[in-house]
Amino acid sequence: MVKFKRSSKSEKEARKDILIAARDEFAAHGFAATSVEKIARKAKVPKSLVFYYFKSKKNLYQTLLRAIVAHPEPEKSLSYLTDESLEEPIRLRMLIELMCMNMTQMPETEKKILLWEMAEGRENLRTLAQELFIPRLEVTEDLLKSGIQKGYFKTTDTLLFLWSLIAFIMFYNMQKETYEGTAFYHRLYEERGTEELKNFALRHFFLALGWPEEKPIPEIPQEWRDKMQEITCHTNFLEEEWVETFLSKEEQA
Template sequence: MQPSPSKTDQAGLKNSRVRQKNIQIILQAAEDEFVASGFKGASIRDIAHRAGLPKANVHYYFNSKVELYGAVLNHIMELWQSVFSGLNPDDDPATALRQFIRAKMKYVLAHSNASRIFSSEILHGGQHIKDHLQPFNDWIQEKSGVIRGWIEQGKMKPVDPIHLLFTIWATTQYYVDYGPQVASVLGKEELESEDVEAYTESICQMILGGCGINS
């Protein structure tokens, strides 16, 4: 029979849960503020206000705005890694690429703030994200190797794997980062689910067709 947790253990577990909850609240508030104001315009005070916490509580977990921004960027990269595990050597290219494109579109729509922060950071020189890019770089190299294997097996045209992955990244990213422009061109106030489906299917057809893959 397992012994019951001591009061000290119970208190420690409760404190850990409170800490994780507060950090998640702060990170979400920080994402909202960095999207609204950019890195330079954002402040710990405004982030604390969005989080509904005293400014001192934010400083308790994060010493500075730079540290908090780094935590947000790290969280974005962790989300990326958790979502995109596909594109494996034994996969059928048509199925795998189609699933990847749809997963990428679903990801940017579900995490639009994260997508915009990432894009803004890159556009401003990527000074703060350099220390967080290695997992992404490793992923690109790994999946490029998978695509080269498909090419060697004659399953698709000899396209450049890295440029292919960046093309998928860019086309799906654009739909969220510049959504208002897309909606305006379509004559709508905002994009609807059928627009997303049509756009996603168009990307799939263009990518697979360009790779010489029958979809």
């Protein structure tokens, strides 16, 4: 394979241009109907350069999908769930707020890629579920069980409770385009935004766990509030410096 001699800056620019082009093409056409030729043309790079950096169309797609759903430093994204210096209700509040932030900040192109992935059989999501989602679910379920043991929460089924929380927030955000142009869209997505979604989810799911209605939900310490933006996945990842950290880890794997 031909080696490309490029400066560090031009290499970063080329890889980012390829990722942006791939994001747009996969969002518009899905994996099966997108060609490396189209990606290279849109990125204004030789097709061979796409293969040089990403080896194959599938690897490029998997790299992009991973960047959409995973923080480049998983240990940082899980730190608040496992920090026992924080009481379980505070950790649960952080989980709910971060989920609302992640989903409402996700660009439409990324949502479309996820919808295409589901329509095309979910092969790559299955892999990511084993590697990323299930461990996170297990850690979160342990948090709920710990909160139950200490008397903070009550539920007959921790896993189904967690599933209902995830489903509510995901459905709210993934169905946005379905109702666009209707009066229902105005009521659900224009009169209500991230703050309303977050406040409702906090109140609703804490009450579902037996939290006393008159009791305030504990506040998140300011030092953790400051860290929450770092933990958030969807802040237009292609424009953030941490995409380079992500790509570097992919190369080392």
